[in-house]
Amino acid sequence: GQQVMQIPQYQHVQEGEDFTTYCNSSTTLSNIQWYKQRPGGHPVFLIQLVKSGEVKKQKRLTFQFGEAKKNSSLHITATQTTDVGTYFCVGSGGSNYKLTFGKGTLLTVNP
């Protein structure tokens, strides 16, 4: 798996505010996946990005993959309390596509 660095480690917002988390890799990524883990829960797959410059949207979530395939971002518009959790950008690689998780970004939302 590919190791990526993610910032910020923590983010606290008021409900309705926007939120962005960023991932960076020193090496080119073949693909990047985003997972969300609610407190006390298990990682849940959100999206996979494969193409250079790719942008994908899921309702209020916008995912981007950089042109050089070395960075990615997740933007949430108008956060809700249901958005609370840790968001992971995850590199996968090797023939077995094992996932290498970083520390993620813990998002808390004040209602």
Next chain:
Amino acid sequence: EPEVTQTPSHQVTQMGQEVILRCVPISNHLYFYWYRQILGQKVEFLVSFYNNEISEKSEIFDDQFSVERPDGSNFTLKIRSTKLEDSAMYFCASRTSGNYEQYFGPGTRLTVT
């Protein structure tokens, strides 16, 4: 929607005891994984399994660990002689071929006392 299931949800065991954690992956999936997450820490890869054999394992996965697919549906993780530091949440995951997305089970919380 199909999902990965894991049993038990919580296992308490004494140090030195053997434990078996069980997983039922999604039925048409071919690749299986175990991860663990120590409380407050990141999710760590333990082992991947394909075609009835281990395809990759991490340095955490030492001789005390083993995996098995005893039948067409179950996928188990055995810890032969548990240590205090094995206390963690253990997640099973599975995926189909040609698809990177992994589906995680709800996890088994292992507490070693």
